[in-house]
Amino acid sequence: MPSTSEAPAAAESQTIVERTGSLGRIRLDRPKALNSLTLAMVRDIEHALDAFEADPRVAAILITGEGERGLCAGGDIRMIYEGGRAGTDAPATFWREEYRLNARIARLGKPYVAVMDGIVMGGGVGVSVYGSHRIVTERTRLAMPETGIGFFPDVGASWFLTRQEGELGTYAALTGAQLSAGDAIAFGLADAFVASGELAALIEALAALPAGATGRDVSQAIAAHDAPAPATVAARRPDIDRLFAFDTVEEILQALRQDGSPFATETLAVLQTKSPLSLKVTLRLLRLGRAAPSLETCLENEFAATEAVLRSHDFYEGVRAAVIDKDRNPQWRPARLAEVTDEDVAAFFRPSSKPLFP
Template structure:
């Protein structure tokens, strides 16, 4: 969706307004709008301005370019900063996670447009929004187990609240899902054809300044298309059956007993992921189910980032995916049976610094 003349705009985040609609657009299209610390701060400042402005009814958040809304956080910065012992990774996660929590409780309607690639930090900017529109181009994922990390930005809340074991499947495999499956899993609310987005934006901009969440929802619902899950509709029973266990070994064993191509692929994909990340992710997801709210999950994720910076898989995963791009990470430990309870428990140690309260 084009609201700005990006040819003359150098900022990483563009802001403006159309009628009573506040506009925020991520503007790093060359790298699919990957988030920097400066972008996190700019989004937070824009939300401040729109929240205080009585003439703004709602906020709409989009991404520039054709490839996607947001591919995630600035992984290269985290890699380099972590290796150098810089405070920048911790600062980035601290401010990003606080922004994720703010989005979850933002008082005005926060409308997000999920188009194309939406991963990691992009899910943090979209998944907690009050009004989440996915277009037919959406490819949403939390692929962190593939880079020696774990789903963060509050995703352990979203994934653990997904129906059945859909969130467990998404979190462990990191496989991308389309718009209708994202809706089925609770990561989006409406399917809207790309061609109709300008119509929605115009209608939202014409709402009175006193309009509320229900008014915004009614505008979007008028143009939304029916959203029937595809992959999840076909494989829901298998996913619920195989991913219900509380150990990675049991999940893999259950998948091995299935005869479908879907199960074979899911198992093969998991076996390429970091064994440590798989076990930490499953533990985070199970703890997420008993958490009272988003902030509790973000607090737990933030504490776990302290350990991730000391974990070799984090650097090896980013090296293989982003730095050298050989797609051939050498995990350490290399096998699930070598990842003992003490290794996993280290990610759940109590941290002195807290995000909230």
């Protein structure tokens, strides 16, 4: 999903693509905008993957974010907001190409290493979570916070948040909770913890691998720097599995109220700030995703749902409150969960007339 960054796009390239030894590097280069993705950046990544896959000198591909704040905070939310308001095809074009890129990364023939350092949200998760080797650091803050702006977790979240047993993914999607390095690993969204101070040495080791190196060789290079990482949210797994094991948002909220523990009370308060419509759409997407046969199926469902997002009140209101006016006081419509009708939700589940993967 798009980030809440509002920094203007620079005229020069926002993606650095280079080869260092046997390593094909993709460096997201909008640090003032938390490396949030533009359409040009999505296309740059796609072209880089084409080149690196075809280059016999490249053993592995690495994606990182420039600056000290994060890999990527998402996509260009202001473009989507303004494009949606103006009725242009810019939002649909961005989502179409972004989602296809997500699927492309998942099926790459070469190792794809993602350094998920700092802030990794929305579209930033999309360009990293499908990698063969996903690295987190002590600075990692990973989240899918879309229900807070009247949207839903996308970039295949209904796939990657439903591949683990239990309800950790449901919790992450509905609450938008920020996950630490250890939690990202426990949630199945990352593979290894490497301290940020060791990243330069790791990248140097990866670049020094022979051109014929395999995924196993990449794993061994990472393992030399890997360390344990504590998980805090995942430690609540028994509670999360019990409280979120329902197929309706109403039942989840009722379970939280009846539980009454500090964790349940805090979680209930968080959910009550989210868009009621977004919560219902998100949970339905997750339950469909749990039974889906492929990532592409989930991306197709999510892409179809974006058409309804652009017609909805809550998305524009959520972006207004978070990005435009920044009053952090969205007025959702409907305002209460009980007022969200079946027809409201059904509007998000009509197949697109222009599918992603025809």
